[in-house]
Amino acid sequence: MGRISMRVAVVHSFYRSDQPSGENVAVLQQVGALRNAGIEILEVFRSTDEESEAPLYKVRSAISVATGVDFGHPQRAISEFAPDLVHVHNTFPNFGTRWLTKLQIPIVTTLHNFRASCANGLLYRDGHICLECPTSGSKAAFVHGCYQGSRAASLPAAISTAGGAKGNRLLKASAAIITQSARVHSFMIQQGIPEVRLHLIPGFVEEIHTQVTEPPTIPRFIFVGRNTPEKGLAELLQLWPTELQLDVVGSNEMAPTLHQGKNNLGNLGVRQRAWIMEHLPNYTALVFPGRVWEGAYPLVVREALEAGIPVVALADSGAADLITDFDVGAIYEDGSASQLLSGLGATINGGQRLRLHAREVYKLLLTKDKWVSEMGTAYKHARAMGVGS
Template structure:
């Protein structure tokens, strides 16, 4: 296809909180450039903005009003064929999108336009009170960082639902990463025909993962309430070996809850985690929230690693649909489930790798996103 000029707009989250969104944007920029497209990443970095003591006030005002830093000067200088917005929170305003004249698509990595906490999660369970018609429920419960004050700008910005969000209204197409994510946004009022399902990808690991049983189970993620790590460790059988990779505010409580066979490895950089993935028995995914489409699941499939997912997340839905592991209910005794999965998972490794090759490669993503860009360009040309 012809070379396109693509601008990716992204507000990078702080490095203290590792983000799959940040990694996905970097991966996509690299993939588009490798395919011959001209790419500009128009970025704001929370690490830089947070050096100012006024950053919290500026970010709150930007989120509440939609006005603030705009990528438009950089976009005009680059003159893209397509603008692809990933994340504007909290450093970019949103009002600029109303007047952007060219094709614009947006990836919805999380549920922030519907939920101040971005995860549709509260008190240990999925919560859809705000999109279901109580837009200030998040404010009452302090759903962003446990603070009503911090939640107020987000609650105000989301008060009119998806139809009141400038980005959701303006985008020519909205990219969702999972079927459950698409259903959630459609149920909240986004027109299904404006959505496109394009899952995340990871580049192909080299060498290919070898067969094997692996000795220990793996949890990899932030140690925060919505990830379900405490509930997992409280149920974890004493004789099953588990490695916990990640950091977060629940680390001390997680250590206290863990049986002796659990090791805490801290944070591993992405390359090291991917190198080591084939050596584990399986990825345990106990998330208590819906999730978007976490990269660690795709990285596990690339390594031929099956997934043990707890009911209730998009990962559990994918595991069930693709046959890439086992889905377990929270009320099931975990010991027998782990024994059965441990016996079954070695034979699933080739299948998991095949699912990765069929659905989650860079080439598959590139074809889908190029088709999307060409579609919005053609539609804009037809209207004008």
């Protein structure tokens, strides 16, 4: 593809390194892809690991989140760089946003979560999807202590989301807003964001595999993710059929009460991404029981399609939408062991045909070249829209 002649300042607040973040990984990969396409990049980055060492960090970050005030001067470096546009990924909790809205430069914002409408960014509370703040106001975030289980910690986020996505300072100033799944795209339209400014561009996955392997002779399935409530591992293990093998990657321990007497469950612990990518083709399918909508098509789901394996996912999620829209696996309803078993059987019966189709969907939607091309179009649109769109 052709080179893109442009200068872009990329703004991102990195989450703590001791908490694995697919968003942090995605931002670095995307910056690399833009550079390889010929775009000059200025990295305007702040790290929670570093920022949290400063005196009064919690006070300053709370003020920044609640009011948009920034205690640094990032606009100086941006002005010297003189970019064609500013691309914002995440400002929480280390950047204010007022300085961004004062720049006389078009802004592009990529949405990685639901932070503009929800204090914890997940639209998830007490084991279920929660739309209370987007529909009834952000006071609920304070009442329920939705951020870190604390009312005090939730107050700044509740203040910042008081106007919902439509009233969000940064989104109002953005000439282009990148959504990374159909579900997020629809949600933002429902929240009052003008559709003309929304661009649906799923994140890419680097191409690792050159061919699609045959499915294993003995069916075998894999779960990849942390053992946290929203990932749904506990509920999956309760439903898992005894006649099929499931390997769990990403959790150092599984609940002993769920593991007892189940010899068909393998706990492989935490593995590096390179190991996961290498071994995905050895499985019949990926199982994704995530209980939240996700701010993008989940990375491991995209990696599965790149590896040419189908996905079985819990219904009512971004992963389930991808499966339904492109027929790359099966979905099951929450609590239904029979539907889970049926979905697993469908991926077994789909065999090589389904694996080849999964790979074709990857090539259609999720390659780096596809992403760079669509981002180039979004950037041109943002420049045409101008400042204060």
